[in-house]
Structures are given as structure tokens and as C-alpha cells.
Amino acid sequence: DARVTQTPRHKVTEMGQEVTMRCQPILGHNTVFWYRQTMMQGLELLAYFRNRAPLDDSGMPKDRFSAEMPDATLATLKIQPSEPRDSAVYFCASGLVLGQGSYEQYFGPGTRLTVT
Amino acid sequence: RKEVEQDPGPFNVPEGATVAFNCTYSNSASQSFFWYRQDCRKEPKLLMSVYSSGNEDGRFTAQLNRASQYISLLIRDSKLSDSATYLCVVNMGTGRRALTFGSGTRLQVQP
Numbered sequence: 001d002a003r004v005t006q007t008p009r010h011k012v013t014e015m016g017q018e019v020t021m022r023c024q025p026i027l028g029h030n031t032v033f034w035y036r037q038t039m040m041q042g043l044e045l046l047a048y049f050r051n052r053a054p055l056d057d058s059g060m061p062k063d064r065f066s067a068e069m070p071d072a073t074l075a076t077l078k079i080q081p082s083e084p085r086d087s088a089v090y091f092c093a094s095g096l097v098l099g100q101g102s103y104e105q106y107f108g109p110g111t112r113l114t115v116t
Numbered sequence: 117r118k119e120v121e122q123d124p125g126p127f128n129v130p131e132g133a134t135v136a137f138n139c140t141y142s143n144s145a146s147q148s149f150f151w152y153r154q155d156c157r158k159e160p161k162l163l164m165s166v167y168s169s170g171n172e173d174g175r176f177t178a179q180l181n182r183a184s185q186y187i188s189l190l191i192r193d194s195k196l197s198d199s200a201t202y203l204c205v206v207n208m209g210t211g212r213r214a215l216t217f218g219s220g221t222r223l224q225v226q227p
Contacts, residue, residue, distance in 0.1 A: 033215070042217065042219040042220065043160070043203070043217040045215055045217075048215075091159055091160070098148065102147065102148030102207040102215075103215065104150070104162060104165070105162065105215070106162065107159035107160050107161065108159060109158070109159050110159055
């Protein structure tokens with residue numbers, strides 16, 4: 001049963017610290033997405049990659065967030081420096097491109113980040 | 117107006133009831149639609165795609181109404197295990213707008 005894996009599952013850190021979240025997409029999926037979910041904002045798309053190339057990262061605060069895909073089996077989302085308002089659940093999803101430019105996505109279990 | 121709108125609920129229904137949710141979207145050119153289910157403190161899971169001709173999977177039926185720009189999800193014979201938040205996703209365009217999530221409708225099925 002292929003799944004998206006994310007590490008760490010939980011992270012508590014102090015304001016100003018660097019946070020790195022990792023994601024292993026499902027083998028064979030060529031698109032990877034990073035989302036953030038909070039009670040107030042719901043699910044927000046931060047960035048996504050196709051064939052490891054960034055397609056859109058307009059949802060990310062560029063001054064502190066960065067997303068990369070060093071290889072086909074690893075995607076990373078980094079926050080430096082972290083702030084309390086970054087506290088949220090960060091989901092990675094992988095998927096396949098469907099017709100008409102849409103995607104069928106499969107989500108990882110998420111990283112629950114708390115910044116104090 | 118939000119691009120993709122859902123009634124947040126909660127919808128409280130007894131076991132065995134039939135319940136329906138709608139999701140309205142603003143881009144008449146949207147081509148792809150999905151329903152996801154999210155349990156409390158879990159990740160969203162793909163429930164079903166919504167095709168122009170509709171889609172049925174067991175007790176779940178999804179429909180698309182292009183004229184009125186909404187999709188619907190019908191759940192028949194509700195089970196306690198159907199309690200969750202149901203998210204619709206609409207392809208609203210390119211880039212980030214290719215994947216626009218609604219804020220979800222919460223369903224609580226009661227014994």
C-alpha cells in the first residue's frame with residue numbers, strides 16, 4: 001500500500017529557529033505539493049513541483065520559506081527563521097497529472113508544527 | 117466572494133439518513149472537481165472525482181451542475197464512520213488556482 005511519508009510528525013521549536021520538514025512522495029508520482037492547514041485559514045497551497053521543478057510557489061512567504069526537491073524521492077520545506085504564526089499542520093501530497101491540468105492527490109500524515 | 121464555497125455545517129444527521137452537501141465555484145471554465153474526506157487531526161483523503169456524467173461509489177454519489185456552478189455529494193444510509201469534514205476541490209485555473217480547496221463541510225452522524 002503506497003503512501004506519502006512525512007517527517008517529523010510533530011515539531012515544537014522556539015521562535016527564530018530553523019525548521020525542516022521532509023516528504024517522501026509515492027513512487028512514480030511526478031507532482032509534489034506542500035500545504036499548510038490552520039483552523040482560521042483552512043488548507044492553503046504553498047508550493048508544488050512537477051518532475052522536481054517548481055511550478056508555483058506563490059503561496060509561500062519567500063523571505064522565510066523555501067521548498068526544494070533534491071531528488072525524486074525527497075521534498076523538503078524549510079522555515080528560517082520560524083515565527084509563532086507559522087504554527088500549523090503542514091501536509092505534503094503527491095499525485096499524477098490528469099487531463100485538463102488537474103491532479104489526483106494523495107496526502108501524507110502531516111507535520112504538526114508549534115512555534116513558541 | 118470566495119472562489120470555492122461550502123457550508124461549514126455541522127450537519128447533524130441520524131444513522132441511516134441521507135444527506136447532501138453542495139460546493140459552489142466561481143470559475144465557469146473549471147474542468148476538474150473532487151471530493152476529499154478529512155477526519156479530525158488526519159490528512160485529507162481522496163473520496164471521489166466528479167465527472168460531468170456524475171459518479172457513484174456505493175453509498176456516495178457526486179454530481180456536477182455546470183449551469184449553476186456547483187458540485188454535490190450525496191451520502192445514503194449514513195454510518196457513524198461517515199462523520200468527518202468533506203472538502204471539495206475545484207480546478208480554478210493554472211498554478212495555485214489549479215487546486216482550490218473549499219473550507220469543508222462537517223458531518224456528524226449520530227446514533
